[in-house]
Amino acid sequence: MSLRRRTVDNTVANIVGVGLTALAQLATVPVLSAAWGIAGFGTWLMLATIPTWLALGDFGFGTAATAEMIAAAARGERARVVAVFQSVLLLTLLAAATAVALASPLLVADRLPGLPGWAAAHGPAVAVLVAYAAAALVSRLFLAALRASGHYASATIAFETATCLECLAMLGAALLGADHLGCALVLLGCRAVMTAAFAALLTHRVPDLRPGLAHASAADLRRLLSPAVATLAFPIAFAVNIQGMTLVAGTVLSPVAVAVLEPVRTASRVAIQVTGAVNRATMPEFAAATARGDHAAVRKLVAVNVGVAAGVLLPGAAAFVLLGRTVVEIWSGGRIVPEAGFVLLMGIAMLIHGLWHFTANLLLAVNAHADFARVLVASALVSVAAAVPAAHLFGLDGIAGTVLLSESLCLLGVCHAVDRSGLAKAWAPARAVPAP
Template identity: 35%
Template structure:
């Protein structure tokens, strides 16, 4: 949970800092350029995610050597992906025209080229770091892996804030992220080695057969970040292209604020992913039902409360939080609130589907809907501004909520069973609260 809370806090802190020191236009350029790592994370084709799930289920069945082969097979794919990323980034830095690179903002193209290469290398390190975290998560060291992720987030973003406050620009900011991520990944490797689990990212034990078996779930896993990247980052680029860079900060600020509720519910669901996968692998249907009911109930409570807060006080919160630099139209915030409500429920529940490699049941729909949302924003952004991006994002989240809930109710719990389990969990919560109060 700590990494989610810290990540959320960092997102909130960076908006006013970057907007104040760089100005809205340069900050808008950074927001668009910063979509690059999210896009490049798709280049490993989802192998790191699929390998983590497979390793967790293999270790739950005490198949440690098979898990080691899975990790090394994924490492081979990640190595090729990293080399391809850096080759493409170098070519883009040399060949993209100045006007296209600067998003018509007047930013120094040479600084943007440096930032592009640094952010590409940063994406490569994030992909590699996913394999390091796979070692912790599959060996029931989820808390330790989350702690290391939190440390890396604090380190890289702390360095970013330092260079921004000192007056440096986009190139220095990208370098700061790269250096911080590199240091955090190195520390993660050292700690993983000291666990003596017998598993570290490597190449020697990987084989073609395992890579072939991973292709299906890996491609489906890749579709999830692809869809989310289109929905979250693609919308930013589309809005900037249609309405100009100055329109981007208002949407980014509102969207960042709306993700708080999602991060809170994800903080509950994320630690349950290995447990849910292990319970499913062992055929523990009662455990599967209880975890599904718990995630759905808590996510719904958080999403409803936070969506109401956004609808009522969202514009005021953004204006105050950004020290008056950013103003969000109330109608845009209402659409963002609807997106937060639906997204705050379907995202945590979909994590449970990912835990059993059933992401193919929703990932293709997410990609198609997100791509459609980007096209809508491109078409209507010039006339509707931030409202075009907010409405299209809300529509995607609403449809995804329907798709994910249908899967859960069909595979994990019939409505009567789900209702009884939710009531039982509520009774347990009341009993625990009563005991706590009596002890107090």
């Protein structure tokens, strides 16, 4: 199959995934705000930050291992692929089991001394969401193994379909009267089934990557340590920036402010989801081409990413600034009406985010992201720290301003990282050599 065909298939799969995610998100706001009220919906959004934080449980090894497996497969090193997969599977299972064990006392949070009322009331839901996040860690590793083995498109569609159905099942439970704990239990049950199904799919499609630990080794984990630590910066920064802002809005302002922030931020990222569909589709091909030293293919893939970013992000940002307020109001059934200034700031931040994010993903695909990782984490920490006084002074506009600050720092950082990595020349369009 040609590079063009693989890239198109991967892109179509990602677009399907974006559509399914959008379907779930479109249903979430009106269903949960109607079932629980704005305050109850805001509380769920705060509880839902837990799976995001627990996604850090593989310490970045999952993403680093994916890049390593793709590169090894491109060089025909199947034994290396198996060793990397099983080594990271061992680490992931240990991290998941540890998280569940540490959270299990929260199942009886009302009997634990010293816990504040809010934590005691929602402790069981927190424990169940931790177990859900642990299962999600394992399921995503199986997805990564399928993608690294040439099954990117089919595995992506299957995973995104299952995730959408999982969300719709949770929403159905809420409509039937389930509380936060009940909905968390529905998510956990669905993810357990999904994880088992993907283990079976991996065994069927790629028999030599069947789940097992016989080839796991500490040596492989040590070799992956450096890129994994740098990779960990991405989920840490996103969790700090995205979920940190959610917690700042909820604690400094109110759960109602969270219920305004999240739909606006979700709507602002529609254009990013479209560009990301192409960007993520090119990552395995980009990693394989780089491993083979195929500079012509590398340049083609960079050109595709630049073209899509320019053609989608600019009009997408303009459309959000003009129509975002109305879209959120209609989406929420008139319950959420954000201020125009807040929407403007979030639209500008979205544009800047899209510009740096596609470049950072290409660095990530070839484990050349260490320099940018430091900037990414620093910008997230600075912006969340600044959001606390900004929220006190300016409300949601202050939070949006600090998001814009963070994205601007990241854009500067990724440009510097590409220059320092020495990849800028390899990515630049080839110049015609004049005839002698």
